[in-house]
Amino acid sequence: MSNVKVLPLIDPADGQDVAPCCPPLTERPMNAEEAERAARMFKALGDPVRLRLFSAVASHEGGEACVCDISDVGVSQPTVSHHLKKLKEAGLLTSERRGTWVYYRVEPSVLAAMGRLLTLPTAA
Numbered sequence: 114m115s116n117v118k119v120l121p122l123i124d125p126a127d128g129q130d131v132a133p134c135c136p137p138l139t140e141r142p143m144n145a146e147e148a149e150r151a152a153r154m155f156k157a158l159g160d161p162v163r164l165r166l167f168s169a170v171a172s173h174e175g176g177e178a179c180v181c182d183i184s185d186v187g188v189s190q191p192t193v194s195h196h197l198k199k200l201k202e203a204g205l206l207t208s209e210r211r212g213t214w215v216y217y218r219v220e221p222s223v224l225a226a227m228g229r230l231l232t233l234p235t236a237a
Contacts, residue, residue, distance in 0.1 A: 139234045157203035162186050163196045167205060170217045177218040
């Protein structure tokens, strides 16, 4: 049984459900605040363990994952918690405590905003 989930595509052109981050890199130079926000996201994903955790949450069935389901990334539980905290601080994950477990989710708007940042200009 595969836990791969296809996320719905969000049209970044309409701006709906897209978390504000930055303009596409090809649109105009970023200002300092936009660059700081984008760098925080990419820095968080620049660590292989964090990228694996982010991918595990994003691809998990139902669009969310319990920390108990994604902690097998080759590091200790305290280290997993540290990396998940960094992903949350960067705005890439949200979480909700349910009893003793914490469930993590990647908001589709975050993926859309990151995709929008890296889009090429459309030919007119």
